Amino acid sequence: MTDWIDIGTLADIPQRGARTLQLPGEKEIAVFRTSDDHVFALVNECPHKKGPLSQGIVHGHAVACPLHNWTIALRTGEAQGNDEGCTPTIAVKRDGDRILIARPDALKAAA
Amino acid sequence: MEVQVRDESRADGGDDILVPFEDVREHLVVVGNGMAGCRAVEELLARDAGRYRVTIFGAEPYVNYNRIMLSPVLAGEKAFDDIVINDAAWYADNGIELIAGDPVTAIDRAAKTVTSKGGRAIGYDKLLIATGSDPFIIPVPGKDLPGVISFRDMKDVDTMLAAADAGGDAVVIGGGLLGLEAAHGLTLRGMKVTVIHLMDTLMERQLDEAAGWLLKTALEARGQTILTGANTAEIYGEGKVEGVRLKDGRDIPASLVVMAVGIRPSTALAKEAGLDVARGIKVDDHMVTSDPDVLAVGECVEHDGNVYGLVAPLWDMCRSLADGLTDQHSGYRGSVTSTKLKVAGLDVFSAGDFSGGDGCEDIVLRDASRGVYKRVVVKDDRIVGAVLYGDTADGGWYFDLLRKGEDIADMRDLLIFGQAFAAGGGALDPKAAVAALSDDAEICGCNGVSKGQVVACIAAGNGSLDAVRGSCKASASCGQCTGLVENLLALTLGDDVASGPKTMCKCTSFTHDDVRREIVAQDMRSIPEVMQKLHWMTPDGCSSCRPALNYYLLCALPGDYQDDQQSRFVNERMHANIQKDGTYSVVPRMWGGLTNPRELRAIADVVEKYDAPMVKVTGGQRLDIFGIKKEDLPAVWADLNAAGMVSGHAYGKSLRTVKTCVGSEWCRFGTQDSTGLGVKIERMTWGSWMPHKFKIAASGCPRNCAEATIKDFGVVCVDSGYELHVGGNGGIHVRATDLLCKVATEQEALDYCAAFIQLYREEARYLERTAPWIERVGVEYIKQRIVEDDAGREALRARFLHSQSFSQDDPWAERAAGQHAELHQHLQPIAIAAE
Ligand code: SRM
Ligand SMILES: Cc1cc2nc3c(=O)[nH]c(=O)nc-3n(C[C@H](O)[C@H](O)[C@H](O)COP(=O)(O)OP(=O)(O)OC[C@H]3O[C@@H](n4cnc5c(N)ncnc54)[C@H](O)[C@@H]3O)c2cc1C
Numbered sequence: 001m002t003d004w005i006d007i008g009t010l011a012d013i014p015q016r017g018a019r020t021l022q023l024p025g026e027k028e029i030a031v032f033r034t035s036d037d038h039v040f041a042l043v044n045e046c047p048h049k050k051g052p053l054s055q056g057i058v059h060g061h062a063v064a065c066p067l068h069n070w071t072i073a074l075r076t077g078e079a080q081g082n083d084e085g086c087t088p089t090i091a092v093k094r095d096g097d098r099i100l101i102a103r104p105d106a107l108k109a110a111a
Numbered sequence: 112m113e114v115q116v117r118d119e120s121r122a123d124g125g126d127d128i129l130v131p132f133e134d135v136r137e138h139l140v141v142v143g144n145g146m147a148g149c150r151a152v153e154e155l156l157a158r159d160a161g162r163y164r165v166t167i168f169g170a171e172p173y174v175n176y177n178r179i180m181l182s183p184v185l186a187g188e189k190a191f192d193d194i195v196i197n198d199a200a201w202y203a204d205n206g207i208e209l210i211a212g213d214p215v216t217a218i219d220r221a222a223k224t225v226t227s228k229g230g231r232a233i234g235y236d237k238l239l240i241a242t243g244s245d246p247f248i249i250p251v252p253g254k255d256l257p258g259v260i261s262f263r264d265m266k267d268v269d270t271m272l273a274a275a276d277a278g279g280d281a282v283v284i285g286g287g288l289l290g291l292e293a294a295h296g297l298t299l300r301g302m303k304v305t306v307i308h309l310m311d312t313l314m315e316r317q318l319d320e321a322a323g324w325l326l327k328t329a330l331e332a333r334g335q336t337i338l339t340g341a342n343t344a345e346i347y348g349e350g351k352v353e354g355v356r357l358k359d360g361r362d363i364p365a366s367l368v369v370m371a372v373g374i375r376p377s378t379a380l381a382k383e384a385g386l387d388v389a390r391g392i393k394v395d396d397h398m399v400t401s402d403p404d405v406l407a408v409g410e411c412v413e414h415d416g417n418v419y420g421l422v423a424p425l426w427d428m429c430r431s432l433a434d435g436l437t438d439q440h441s442g443y444r445g446s447v448t449s450t451k452l453k454v455a456g457l458d459v460f461s462a463g464d465f466s467g468g469d470g471c472e473d474i475v476l477r478d479a480s481r482g483v484y485k486r487v488v489v490k491d492d493r494i495v496g497a498v499l500y501g502d503t504a505d506g507g508w509y510f511d512l513l514r515k516g517e518d519i520a521d522m523r524d525l526l527i528f529g530q531a532f533a534a535g536g537g538a539l540d541p542k543a544a545v546a547a548l549s550d551d552a553e554i555c556g557c558n559g560v561s562k563g564q565v566v567a568c569i570a571a572g573n574g575s576l577d578a579v580r581g582s583c584k585a586s587a588s589c590g591q592c593t594g595l596v597e598n599l600l601a602l603t604l605g606d607d608v609a610s611g612p613k614t615m616c617k618c619t620s621f622t623h624d625d626v627r628r629e630i631v632a633q634d635m636r637s638i639p640e641v642m643q644k645l646h647w648m649t650p651d652g653c654s655s656c657r658p659a660l661n662y663y664l665l666c667a668l669p670g671d672y673q674d675d676q677q678s679r680f681v682n683e684r685m686h687a688n689i690q691k692d693g694t695y696s697v698v699p700r701m702w703g704g705l706t707n708p709r710e711l712r713a714i715a716d717v718v719e720k721y722d723a724p725m726v727k728v729t730g731g732q733r734l735d736i737f738g739i740k741k742e743d744l745p746a747v748w749a750d751l752n753a754a755g756m757v758s759g760h761a762y763g764k765s766l767r768t769v770k771t772c773v774g775s776e777w778c779r780f781g782t783q784d785s786t787g788l789g790v791k792i793e794r795m796t797w798g799s800w801m802p803h804k805f806k807i808a809a810s811g812c813p814r815n816c817a818e819a820t821i822k823d824f825g826v827v828c829v830d831s832g833y834e835l836h837v838g839g840n841g842g843i844h845v846r847a848t849d850l851l852c853k854v855a856t857e858q859e860a861l862d863y864c865a866a867f868i869q870l871y872r873e874e875a876r877y878l879e880r881t882a883p884w885i886e887r888v889g890v891e892y893i894k895q896r897i898v899e900d901d902a903g904r905e906a907l908r909a910r911f912l913h914s915q916s917f918s919q920d921d922p923w924a925e926r927a928a929g930q931h932a933e934l935h936q937h938l939q940p941i942a943i944a945a946e
């Protein structure tokens with residue numbers, strides 16, 4: 001059983017952009033919306049030097065990190081091309097217009 | 112038991128049918144006389160006609176008709192009678208009781224009965240729920256006014272036809288399939304139609320950005336007004352609808368409002384009866400709900416987490432359902448849907464997952480002259496999705512390859528050209544395919560160049576793509592045939608093909624200069640338009656071409672072009688410099704390096720109030736406040752604005768600083784007022800976007816304390832006037848400026864500066880600073896344009912000032928006032944749901 005957290009609607013996130021989310025005791029999460037309205041959630045840290053991915057340019061299903069321009073795949077969190085590293089991803093589901101993300105384990109224990 | 116049944120359908124008054132008293136067959140009651148409900152019954156009859164006694168309830172007062180064909184009815188191409196699927200005789204012949212115009216209001220599963228609004232109570236052995244969907248009504252004020260309707264059934268069409276007869280304006284809310292069909296029909300019926308769509312792209316569920324843009328352009332050409340990214344605030348009117356107001360304040364008068372923003376599975380009845388319902392009524396592979404005697408089919412169901420909104424999957428469901436009811440268990444396994452539609456007479460097609468993503472590669476073909484866009488998404492040598500616009504002939508073929516999961520590695524290079532090409536002649540190697548073409552086969556459609564002509568042109572010594580483009584013009588226009596020409600080069604020359612100039616990025620075969628030239632020549636106005644007309648090979652570009660295109664358009668269309676924030680690097684989106692820890696630094700403008708107690712006090716207050724860990728004097732003669740959190744930026748800016756300071760653009764590909772020295776006001780060597788000149792130059796140039804950052808300095812004498820000779824534009828004052836220098840920079844490759852000329856007056860110094868900046872803005876490539884640009888084009892060229900050509904210089908200056916009239920708004924003030932608040936605030940989770 002997965003717990004889900006309702007974080008808002010599609011319209012809350014700019015197309016080809018991202019918003020951030022801070023859950024108590026958790027790392028900041030970046031929630032991305034692509035040009036075709038897919039939504040992805042990742043820990044808001046580049047695997048390179050922790051750049052805030054939420055601030056990067058979103059193209060296709062990838063984001064270019066704002067600090068040193070690594071390209072990170074949104075679905076897997078993996079760095080593309082010759083770069084190596086992976087950012088943790090968080091499951092997202094849609095319920096109509098609403099967006100839900102999987103509740104992190106630490107929060108579950110606390111609840 | 113004897114039941115009297117009446118058919119209240121409009122098509123036929125309906126003679127009463129007497130059901131034989133002694134009918135002891137199992138009784139199947141169907142709720143919903145729509146497409147799925149009736150198709151399920153047809154499938155059942157085909158398998159075992161006599162097995163069930165069937166009763167169908169329909170909320171609509173009609174026999175079963177084809178809902179899809181409501182669009183042609185609205186458009187005036189068909190009449191209701193043409194779209195009837197099963198007429199009254201069909202019900203009679205098959206002994207089916209139709210109770211039309213009387214919706215079922217309750218199901219009692221314990222007693223196994225249904226009750227209707229009209230008070231009928233009927234027992235069932237098997238119940239089939241096929242209630243379809245309900246149109247979604249957005250909860251805005253005025254949604255219940257007369258004249259506000261949805262587009263779902265015959266009644267809605269009747270309302271629209273009546274409104275169209277009365278004439279006037281219509282607003283359609285929703286730019287999906289239904290909305291556009293409604294808009295098309297109403298336009299044909301003579302109404303002036305505005306479509307309001309929340310998203311940036313029409314039909315975003317079926318089409319990607321590129322195809323959506325093509326569709327929008329085509330519909331606009333037919334006279335519809337299409338507003339994307341538009342949010343409805345309210346529908347207003349006294350007693351009946353009179354118009355729609357948008358959140359941004361725009362007001363669109365209308366006597367008819369059609370809401371077509373989506374549908375929701377119609378599940379209320381099932382939910383009240385205690386059946387398992389999630390998004391839709393939950394069913395297994397035989398369309399059985401959580402109650403073994405209750406089945407459900409059509410748009411109202413959820414199978415394996417999916418709900419469907421097109422007919423093709425419903426037909427699959429109906430087959431499995433009928434199999435199950437007649438004990439031949441086949442089982443429904445879900446459907447991959449494809450959408451091949453004529454939207455308002457325009458061909459569009461989409462199938463599978465065209466969103467791309469990991470490991471997916473896009474193969475894109477754009478034919479601007481024919482208005483064609485094709486995109487096939489391939490993963491692990493298999494097609495996973497496709498979007499076609501304008502030419503959908505190969506949609507079925509792609510869909511077939513997709514469904515069968517066929518390996519397409521062998522025809523990958525030709526796939527996008529369609530079945531005839533890719534599967535034809537067994538020539539699967541693109542070079543072989545090109546070799547197999549006859550000499551008179553057309554290679555370049557735009558310029559009418561045949562294969563023979565291209566080969567002759569290559570043989571005559573044109574050994575590169577560029578040379579071919581220059582000589583016989585093949586691939587010189589839209590570029591679609593570039594691949595073919597490259598193959599011909601390889602075929603003709605073997606491996607000696609010279610590589611052409613560097614393209615802008617991997618998304619295009621055009622260079623920066625090509626793109627800039629075409630933007631102006633073809634008067635392109637948006638990023639999707641450029642991508643379509645210039646045959647971008649990716650659906651929405653990448654992080655290097657998007658910012659460049661955004662700049663080129665901005666520069667070409669001052670005041671007209673709507674800046675695309677998402678195509679900007681973070682610093683230009685946040686109007687501050689991102690730091691290694693994700694915080695921001697804030698640099699307010701200090702005109703010519705001057706400041707005063709009020710500004711210093713405000714900066715000191717900000718540093719304390721927002722706990723900034725550091726404040727520093729920059730190399731650009733102003734103060735930099737470090738470590739500001741993105742949430743605090745708008746408040747910081749508000750405080751700085753209050754003290755009269757604006758953004759210093761320390762973050763932008765734009766005018767940065769104008770450094771000055773003290774000059775003749777104070778300095779014993781000063782020849783002119785360099786400080787005053789610096790302030791004037793900064794007032795004139797601040798806020799302008801450039802290909803790269805741009806720095807200016809003005810020194811009061813040749814001692815040059817402001818380091819004017821390593822700036823993009825530098826002024827060194829001398830007794831007799833002003834020396835103007837260009838193309839310097841510090842950084843890794845220090846370059847001292849070239850002397851452009853000497854002028855006598857301060858006004859001339861300002862005018863030459865404006866003209867030089869505009870030349871740089873119009874002709875340098877994105878991310879090319881003045882130093883490399885001048886090394887490329889030569890300082891003589893710059894002199895010829897700025898110094899020798901008086902009229903040309905004046906025109907450049909005028910264009911710069913015109914462009915500045917639109918760009919000197921402080922971006923901080925807008926943000927401080929609340930614009931784009933979402934960029935600075937976290938999302939707020941509203942509820943924690945468990946499943
Ligand atoms: C803040 C400042 C250093 C300081 O504390 O003094 C600075 C800071 C940065 N400089 Fe600089 N430069 C600063 C003055 C300079 C100067 C001196 C000047 O302007 O007279 C130079 C040499 C002159 C020149 O530009 O030619 C300078 C040459 C560079 C370069 C090399 C440019 C080149 O064309 O080679 C870069 C790299 C780049 O832009 O690609 C750079 C890039 C940067 C960036 C933007 C690095 C980055 O991309 O994040 C730094 C941003 C820090 C921040 O977050 O604020 N900075 N930088 C100065 C801000 C001036 C201002 O008030 O706006
Ligand atoms: C204008 C238009 C154009 C379309 N074009 C296309 C297209 O080009 N291609 C495509 O694949 N799909 C298209 N669709 C979608 C397609 O029509 C639907 O997918 C299909 O009709 C769904 O069938 P259904 O039986 O589930 O629902 P419906 O056809 O809506 O049937 C449900 C029926 O149940 C009735 N009902 C509801 N509640 C009750 C109750 N309590 N008691 C009795 N009766 C009840 C409703 O009145 C309705 O008649 C279009 C739809 C519309 C409206």
Ligand code: SF4
Nearest residue numbers: 691729730735842843
């Ligand atoms: S010199 Fe290097 S470290 Fe210093 S501010 Fe400029 S870019 Fe940053």
Ligand code: FES
Nearest residue numbers: 046049051065068
């Ligand atoms: S931190 Fe992301 S690329 Fe360096």
